[in-house]
Amino acid sequence: MASLGSFLLLASFVVCSYAAVVSVVGARRHARRLVESGIGAFYLVCALMTAASAVMVNAFLTGDFSIKYVVHNSDSVQPLFYKITSYWGGLDGSIMFWVFLLSVFGSTAVYVNRERHRELIPYVVATISTVQMFFLYLMVVHNNPFTTYLSGPRADGDGLNPLLQNFYMAIHPPSLYTGFVGMTIPFAFGIAALASGHLDDSWLRAVRRWTMFAWLFLSFGLFLGMIWAYEELGWGGYWAWDPVENAALLPWFTATAFLHSVMVQERRSMLRVWNVVLVIVTFFLTIFGTFLTRSGIVESVHAFGSDPVLAWLFTAFMVVILVVSFGLVIWRLPLLKARNDLDSWVSREAAFLVNNWILLFSAFFVLFGTMFPTLSEALTGNRLTVAGPFFNKWMAPIALILLFLTGVGPLLAWRKSTLNNLVYQFMWPAIACVGTAGALAALGIRVWASGICFSLCALVATTIAQEFIRGANIRKRNTGTDIFTALVGLVGRNKRRYGGYVAHLGFVLILLGFGGMGFNQDTQVPLKAGEDVKIGRYTIRNTSVKVSDDGQKQMVTAYLAVFVDGKQIDTLYPAKWFFRKHEQEPTTEVAIRRTLAEDLYITLGGYEVGAQVANLEIHVNPLVNWVWMGFGILALGTGIALLPERMYSFALARMPIEAASTTALTLLLAILFAAPAFAQPGMGGDQNTRTSFYARTDFEKQMQREIVCTCGACGHANIGECRKDACGTSHQMRGELAALIDQGKGHDEIIQAFITKYGSEEMLGAPIDKGFNRLAWLVPYLLGASGAAAIGFAAVKWTRKSDAPEDNAAIDSALEERIDDELRDLD
Amino acid sequence: MTHRYIKIGATTAVLVVALTGLLWSTLREGTEYYKHVDEVMTNQQAWQGKRLQLHGHVVTNSIMRKPNTLEYIFKVQNNGQVVNARYTGIVPDTFKDTPGSEAEVVLKGTLTPEGFHTEPNGVMAKCPSKYEKKS
Numbered sequence: 001m002a003s004l005g006s007f008l009l010l011a012s013f014v015v016c017s018y019a020a021v022v023s024v025v026g027a028r029r030h031a032r033r034l035v036e037s038g039i040g041a042f043y044l045v046c047a048l049m050t051a052a053s054a055v056m057v058n059a060f061l062t063g064d065f066s067i068k069y070v071v072h073n074s075d076s077v078q079p080l081f082y083k084i085t086s087y088w089g090g091l092d093g094s095i096m097f098w099v100f101l102l103s104v105f106g107s108t109a110v111y112v113n114r115e116r117h118r119e120l121i122p123y124v125v126a127t128i129s130t131v132q133m134f135f136l137y138l139m140v141v142h143n144n145p146f147t148t149y150l151s152g153p154r155a156d157g158d159g160l161n162p163l164l165q166n167f168y169m170a171i172h173p174p175s176l177y178t179g180f181v182g183m184t185i186p187f188a189f190g191i192a193a194l195a196s197g198h199l200d201d202s203w204l205r206a207v208r209r210w211t212m213f214a215w216l217f218l219s220f221g222l223f224l225g226m227i228w229a230y231e232e233l234g235w236g237g238y239w240a241w242d243p244v245e246n247a248a249l250l251p252w253f254t255a256t257a258f259l260h261s262v263m264v265q266e267r268r269s270m271l272r273v274w275n276v277v278l279v280i281v282t283f284f285l286t287i288f289g290t291f292l293t294r295s296g297i298v299e300s301v302h303a304f305g306s307d308p309v310l311a312w313l314f315t316a317f318m319v320v321i322l323v324v325s326f327g328l329v330i331w332r333l334p335l336l337k338a339r340n341d342l343d344s345w346v347s348r349e350a351a352f353l354v355n356n357w358i359l360l361f362s363a364f365f366v367l368f369g370t371m372f373p374t375l376s377e378a379l380t381g382n383r384l385t386v387a388g389p390f391f392n393k394w395m396a397p398i399a400l401i402l403l404f405l406t407g408v409g410p411l412l413a414w415r416k417s418t419l420n421n422l423v424y425q426f427m428w429p430a431i432a433c434v435g436t437a438g439a440l441a442a443l444g445i446r447v448w449a450s451g452i453c454f455s456l457c458a459l460v461a462t463t464i465a466q467e468f469i470r471g472a473n474i475r476k477r478n479t480g481t482d483i484f485t486a487l488v489g490l491v492g493r494n495k496r497r498y499g500g501y502v503a504h505l506g507f508v509l510i511l512l513g514f515g516g517m518g519f520n521q522d523t524q525v526p527l528k529a530g531e532d533v534k535i536g537r538y539t540i541r542n543t544s545v546k547v548s549d550d551g552q553k554q555m556v557t558a559y560l561a562v563f564v565d566g567k568q569i570d571t572l573y574p575a576k577w578f579f580r581k582h583e584q585e586p587t588t589e590v591a592i593r594r595t596l597a598e599d600l601y602i603t604l605g606g607y608e609v610g611a612q613v614a615n616l617e618i619h620v621n622p623l624v625n626w627v628w629m630g631f632g633i634l635a636l637g638t639g640i641a642l643l644p645e646r647m648y649s650f651a652l653a654r655m656p657i658e659a660a661s662t663t664a665l666t667l668l669l670a671i672l673f674a675a676p677a678f679a680q681p682g683m684g685g686d687q688n689t690r691t692s693f694y695a696r697t698d699f700e701k702q703m704q705r706e707i708v709c710t711c712g713a714c715g716h717a718n719i720g721e722c723r724k725d726a727c728g729t730s731h732q733m734r735g736e737l738a739a740l741i742d743q744g745k746g747h748d749e750i751i752q753a754f755i756t757k758y759g760s761e762e763m764l765g766a767p768i769d770k771g772f773n774r775l776a777w778l779v780p781y782l783l784g785a786s787g788a789a790a791i792g793f794a795a796v797k798w799t800r801k802s803d804a805p806e807d808n809a810a811i812d813s814a815l816e817e818r819i820d821d822e823l824r825d826l827d
Numbered sequence: 828m829t830h831r832y833i834k835i836g837a838t839t840a841v842l843v844v845a846l847t848g849l850l851w852s853t854l855r856e857g858t859e860y861y862k863h864v865d866e867v868m869t870n871q872q873a874w875q876g877k878r879l880q881l882h883g884h885v886v887t888n889s890i891m892r893k894p895n896t897l898e899y900i901f902k903v904q905n906n907g908q909v910v911n912a913r914y915t916g917i918v919p920d921t922f923k924d925t926p927g928s929e930a931e932v933v934l935k936g937t938l939t940p941e942g943f944h945t946e947p948n949g950v951m952a953k954c955p956s957k958y959e960k961k962s
Binding site for chain 2 (some may be wrong): 021142235360372373376382384385386387389390393524525526528537554576584585586588605606613615
């Protein structure tokens with residue numbers, strides 16, 4: 001099988017080169033058949049890469065330990081899920097996965113745009129093929145993932161790094177890769193526009209949605225990395241300005257800049273050179289980020305290890321990208337002249353321009369900070385490092401300016417805002433901002449950074465709310481519907497604008513969470529059993545330190561009682577787990593008490609079981625959960641902006657008047673019901689649950705695995721596993737199970753008894769992986785996605801019945817214009 | 828038109844100067860020298876008082892802890908040069924001095940005549956296994 005895989009990669013390389021050459025020749029000679037042939041070859045690469053991926057996944061699933069990559073990244077006892085994710089767990093496989101994704105995205109983009117942007121397609125195919133060729137070349141000559149042992153297969157693999165055997169870590173890389181790889185598509189269209197000279201704004205329309213899609217996944221990837229660091233690494237924070245984190249952040253800055261400046265080009269035909277350059281820089285930074293991770297040029301916990309050959313190959317490729325891209329830009333400068341000038345600095349385009357400068361500056365600043373140790377060593381011979389505080393000192397004011405622009409930019413008029421317009425738009429937000437600042441000052445809260453951040457959050461939130469309320473009111477008046485329907489209709493009329501506002505709201509919440517960092521408290525103490533330590537409003541008492549073993553790992557757990565005002569409010573169980581085969585690298589199991597106001601975050605740094613001492617690291621992190629929720633809302637907003645235009649407007653045109661408000665209410669209720677699932681820190685139970693009712697026999701163990709806890713807070717772990725959060729429900733259920741077994745009941749009788757008692761079959765299930773417990777965090781995303789899916793489904797359904805949808809669309813576009821004008825001209 | 832270019836040029840110049848100045852001043856307080864133990868110990872006077880990230884290996888059986896506290900004294904060496912280090916706080920799991928698995932550490936702090944003073948959270952163990960073993 002390994003040789004088949006190698007052959008497929010080689011074949012992909014050959015077909016890729018054919019596609020690249022034939023497309024360019026076909027485009028220059030206007031030979032349609034050559035171009036078609038290039039497109040066909042391009043699709044073929046996608047098929048070949050899919051086949052190669054299938055071979056790889058198959059090798060992991062069947063445990064083909066003759067392949068080095070399989071041996072290094074998996075073993076035979078690994079769960080199925082992680083066997084599949086091992087595909088991208090190592091260096092070689094991740095490059096292959098990269099090419100696979102690129103071939104799929106590329107083929108999709110070409111297929112979708114092949115008629116509409118016919119003149120660009122050959123160059124798009126050539127560009128993407130060239131990028132693929134580079135990565136395929138890497139694999140064929142240097143990092144072949146299908147390399148086998150000459151000495152014959154190994155008995156078993158080394159296993160995937162335990163830190164990577166985590167749900168977030170399994171989906172974090174593919175999400176980031178999707179973001180990174182997705183950025184190649186806009187780049188390819190940009191290069192195609194430059195090469196073909198079709199530099200009107202049509203190429204932008206082709207890539208706008210792609211960029212948004214890639215940006216969404218990039219943001220999601222960053223979010224997953226943060227939440228993983230927070231919950232698994234146990235140092236109390238989520239962002240450490242590690243070089244590899246920075247590498248993923250760099251293209252995020254420039255892509256965000258592009259998403260905004262693209263609007264200026266669409267509306268005002270300005271910034272045309274700027275946009276092309278942003279697309280090129282974004283793509284370059286994705287390659288550069290990959291280079292940082294793979295070459296070992298910077299010191300980082302994420303780095304794959306150093307590899308000078310790879311570093312040189314990447315450097316050469318990056319030089320080629322820069323020379324070719326900027327060469328094309330300079331060659332085409334005459335065609336890229338702006339058609340308008342900036343009329344006033346008090347205009348939306350000016351705000352966007354400033355936003356772009358700041359984002360670009362952020363990118364260069366982070367790049368500078370990341371490369372500083374390497375640069376200083378090269379220049380002076382002394383390796384100088386910069387740490388988190390340096391980045392924070394710079395990025396805090398930058399983030400505040402961005403936040404300010406988030407509020408101000410969208411409310412300024414294009415071209416020039418009049419004074420009346422400014423008063424009309426900014427009276428309430430300014431009042432909210434000053435009011436918040438005043439209230440914070442009165443409460444004695446520190447003003448610098450955090451205080452300003454909170455005030456600006458109030459400002460931006462008010463502007464967004466104002467936009468929604470005013471828009472909905474106008475629409476309500478014009479269409480005569482209720483306010484909910486008007487609101488949904490409003491969003492549907494202008495999804496990009498209102499989706500953008502929702503995304504901005506997410507950004508506000510994220511910054512609100514960042515602002516909370518100013519009030520972080522932490523301490524490190526050795527705590528004997530019976531002793532107390534005070535931090536913030538909490539008093540924490542060590543009840544005991546215990547060792548237990550579940551067969552897979554040994555667990556050292558500290559039992560901590562948490563008091564507020566002398567009343568016990570919770571029990572927390574920070575622990576260290578020593579997995580079999582990985583005893584030298586215990587995992588840190590963080591105990592977190594989550595509330596919307598703050599997290600109490602405790603890790604067990606060390607222990608002495610004999611003396612009952614727990615060395616604790618305790619953090620109080622205010623407002624952290626708003627960061628995660630902010631990401632959810634950001635994703636929701638981007639999702640709204642991404643929804644296919646026509647589908648949504650047809651749906652709304654056909655929608656019965658009550659439907660919108662019903663849907664909105666249902667969604668609202670669903671969110672309200674879902675909220676406790678992650679707002680609640682866990683069920684308060686008695687302290688003995690962890691040790692309660694350990695399985696005495698194999699039969700009892702099996703039964704504990706089959707029955708799922710119904711407490712609702714644990715994400716349906718089975719009752720054998722739902723011990724971590726002091727769950728009273730599972731304690732009780734285990735007790736009932738033990739009693740039933742003592743009565744001599746058999747398997748089916750017990751199941752029947754549980755169904756009778758708890759009323760449904762919900763609680764029966766297969767054992768669920770630990771990482772899946774954290775799926776609760778996906779709830780807002782799933783809600784967003786299912787809402788979107790429901791709307792889409794309804795759209796399709798209603799469209800079918802429609803006879804003359806065009807009429808509706810025409811009326812609606814007129815209506816939309818009127819709303820927009822009314823909003824602008826109300827002054 | 829030329830007037831406009833002067834304005835743009837002047838603004839850019841002011842911004843660049845201001846940012847470079849800020850960058851320079853923040854860099855001076857934010858940076859740390861990354862050095863191996865032997866590089867520093869062969870020229871102690873020069874490095875005393877400077878913020879350092881010191882790279883070395885924990886000396887076998889050298890870690891001592893004051894009972895019931897988080898105060899540690901230990902020795903770190905590289906290429907035959909040894910330095911005494913002090914630290915108060917939680918240490919990483921891989922911070923060990925048992926024969927055969929002595930930790931490779933990076934310490935943040937300053938060198939004093941009495942030894943290396945490690946700042947809070949200043950002990951970083953170099954991870955023995957990265958994502959992938961070096962082949």
